[in-house]
Amino acid sequence: MSALAQAKAHFTGHTRQSVDVPEWGAEGKPLRVFYGAMTVAQRRKVWRDEEGKVVDGNTACVRAILxxxxxxDGKRLFDDMDEHALTHEVDSEVVSRVGAVILGFVKGEPVKADKQVDDAKNG
Structure with a gap:
């Protein structure tokens, strides 16, 4: 098996992970958000704007969720039109925490938005 075939097999073998979001839940149950490993193209879409410029960490967290x-069942929870609402109408602490988990920055531990911004600036 070639190195590329092995790399592809590794990627397709990833299982979906999840993070519970109590703040977004209903009826006393947290919203369970599922996510999977990302390709380079998917990461580029999260970290770059339409002009190819790198976005800040807060924007990347919003886009990771988006x-x-x-x-x-594998259905997206948000559509492209929800970016404005996730940026301007949703608790930034929750967005930062969930986005960071999806991006692989933390393993489910709460992280303050200020720390995410500092880490993005200094990383």
Missing amino acids: FQAFDK
Whole structure:
């Protein structure tokens, strides 16, 4: 098997992971957000704007949720038109925490938005 075939097999073998979001839940149950490993193209879509410029960490967290958050059946939880609402009408602490988990920055531990911004600037 070639190195490329092995790399592809590794990627397709990833299982979906999930993060529970109590703040977005209903009826006393947290919203369970499913996400999977990302390709380079998917990461580029999260980290770059339409002109190819790198976006800040907060925007990347919003886009990670926007493009990579799924329900248990694999249906996207948000569509492209929800970026404004996730940026301007949703608690930034929750967006930062969930986006960071999807991006692989943390393993489910709460992270303050200020720390995410500092890490993005200094990283």
